[in-house]
Amino acid sequence: MADNHSPEKMNKILLFSILIIISIIFSGCSNAQSGNNSINDFFNSIGLTKNSEPAVSESASAENKSMSAVIIETPAAGQEGGTETVTETPVPTPSSYLIELWIPPAFDPSQNNSKAGNALEKIIEQYMNDHPNVEITLRVKATSGDSSMLNTLTSASHIAADVLPSLALLSRNDMETAVQRGLLQPINTSVFEDGDSWYNFAKQSSSIDSVTYSIPVLADAYVLTYRPSKIGPELGDWNDILTRGLPIGFAPSSSTSMFGLFVYMSLGGKLTNEQGQPYLDQQKLTETLNFFLTGGQNGAFPPSIAQLVDQGQVWQRFNEGTISLIISQLSSFRHYQSPEISVLALPLSDNVTEYPLINTWNLVLIEDNPIYQEEVTRFAEYFSDMAVNDELSAQSGYLPVRSGEHKSWEADPQREIVEKMSENGMLVPGNQITNKLVPLVNNAVLQVIKNQMSPEDAAKEVMASFN
Numbered sequence: 001m002a003d004n005h006s007p008e009k010m011n012k013i014l015l016f017s018i019l020i021i022i023s024i025i026f027s028g029c030s031n032a033q034s035g036n037n038s039i040n041d042f043f044n045s046i047g048l049t050k051n052s053e054p055a056v057s058e059s060a061s062a063e064n065k066s067m068s069a070v071i072i073e074t075p076a077a078g079q080e081g082g083t084e085t086v087t088e089t090p091v092p093t094p095s096s097y098l099i100e101l102w103i104p105p106a107f108d109p110s111q112n113n114s115k116a117g118n119a120l121e122k123i124i125e126q127y128m129n130d131h132p133n134v135e136i137t138l139r140v141k142a143t144s145g146d147s148s149m150l151n152t153l154t155s156a157s158h159i160a161a162d163v164l165p166s167l168a169l170l171s172r173n174d175m176e177t178a179v180q181r182g183l184l185q186p187i188n189t190s191v192f193e194d195g196d197s198w199y200n201f202a203k204q205s206s207s208i209d210s211v212t213y214s215i216p217v218l219a220d221a222y223v224l225t226y227r228p229s230k231i232g233p234e235l236g237d238w239n240d241i242l243t244r245g246l247p248i249g250f251a252p253s254s255s256t257s258m259f260g261l262f263v264y265m266s267l268g269g270k271l272t273n274e275q276g277q278p279y280l281d282q283q284k285l286t287e288t289l290n291f292f293l294t295g296g297q298n299g300a301f302p303p304s305i306a307q308l309v310d311q312g313q314v315w316q317r318f319n320e321g322t323i324s325l326i327i328s329q330l331s332s333f334r335h336y337q338s339p340e341i342s343v344l345a346l347p348l349s350d351n352v353t354e355y356p357l358i359n360t361w362n363l364v365l366i367e368d369n370p371i372y373q374e375e376v377t378r379f380a381e382y383f384s385d386m387a388v389n390d391e392l393s394a395q396s397g398y399l400p401v402r403s404g405e406h407k408s409w410e411a412d413p414q415r416e417i418v419e420k421m422s423e424n425g426m427l428v429p430g431n432q433i434t435n436k437l438v439p440l441v442n443n444a445v446l447q448v449i450k451n452q453m454s455p456e457d458a459a460k461e462v463m464a465s466f467n
Contacts (some may be wrong), residue, residue: 289455334397
């Protein structure tokens with residue numbers, strides 16, 4: 001009699017039991033058919049039934065159907081029938097915005113005598129009233145030195161990007177430097193579509209290499225500031241001004257003073273050659289230096305003027321009353337404005353129509369988060385609104401950047417010269433030009449004022465530096 005519990009039979013029973021348990025577990029983890037069918041399929045797959053062909057698991061088929069629900073059938077590039085998995089993540093819209101604006105000291109509202117700061121603060125308060133979900137904070141940054149706005153932006157962009165502002169108010173030339181350092185984001189704005197409403201210099205100032213990086217807000221220009229009670233009859237052209245015999249204050253020793261360059265351009269001098277490189281016309285430069293020689297001989301540019309090294313000293317001498325005429329910026333005149341002083345646009349020669357060296361203050365975009373850029377840009381655009389800009393320029397003492405009726409300037413004594421300079425303004429050239437030419441021209445002017453060189457020799461010396 002055969003043994004029913006032989007090792008061979010026991011092994012088969014054990015193996016069969018294990019297979020049944022695995023089959024039950026396998027069936028419970030899937031969404032396929034009933035347990036019996038799963039067991040049969042499993043046996044078929046391992047060849048333990050009479051059907052020796054592997055079976056396709058219904059659970060696997062169900063899994064494939066489940067995955068196909070998140071696949072969008074899209075032909076792949078260059079072929080048909082390809083698939084592309086698309087995951088749409090909604091971009092949250094913030095319920096409120098905190099916009100930080102860095103400004104130079106001239107626009108600091110905390111300074112009690114800052115017309116520009118008070119005007120800026122008023123505009124910002126109005127914007128926040130109109131946009132309750134927006135809060136704007138200001139930080140004042142120096143315009144020069146190690147802690148200047150440009151240097152701070154540069155350092156922060158490398159080591160502490162989280163402290164960067166949303167916007168910054170930069171001069172045109174500082175804006176150019178910031179672009180070169182990769183600190184700014186291009187601005188996507190439609191404010192320039194109405195191009196005719198912008199003064200030419202302002203529209204030009206908004207972009208560098210055909211990319212829009214800023215929204216111009218205000219502009220500044222060189223003017224002649226004087227005390228009418230001290231100079232006699234109303235001033236006329238340069239010949240009239242120079243022959244009054246009164247010293248004219250400016251800072252020829254300053255690396256940033258552009259009065260010498262202004263005179264050169266007012267006589268028709270060009271700053272670039274056909275290749276766009278820095279250039280000076282020797283004949284026009286000699287005429288410029290003769291202007292300073294003639295002025296010196298008439299007492300307008302005495303050798304003592306060479307001792308003035310910055311604009312602060314110029315204003316100090318003017319406020320003390322030791323000088324009654326000075327070359328200044330329009331904004332500086334407005335800052336110190338009183339009934340005792342007046343201002344005049346600098347004379348140009350008959351064949352020159354453009355008013356040289358208009359500088360601009362531009363709002364530039366630092367914010368690189370696309371979620372916030374739209375709101376930050378909307379705030380910057382607010383300053384270019386014609387009515388807002390008109391009021392801001394009149395209250396702050398800067399030139400407007402857009403043309404129009406200028407109702408805020410209507411009763412202002414400077415309205416005529418402001419419109420003249422704005423309509424004919426020529427944007428200050430880029431750093432590549434000014435950094436090269438201003439020191440050369442200023443040094444030549446100094447040599448002539450101090451009677452150390454003739455205009456002809458000083459001009460030749462300058463031209464030799466280009467070789």
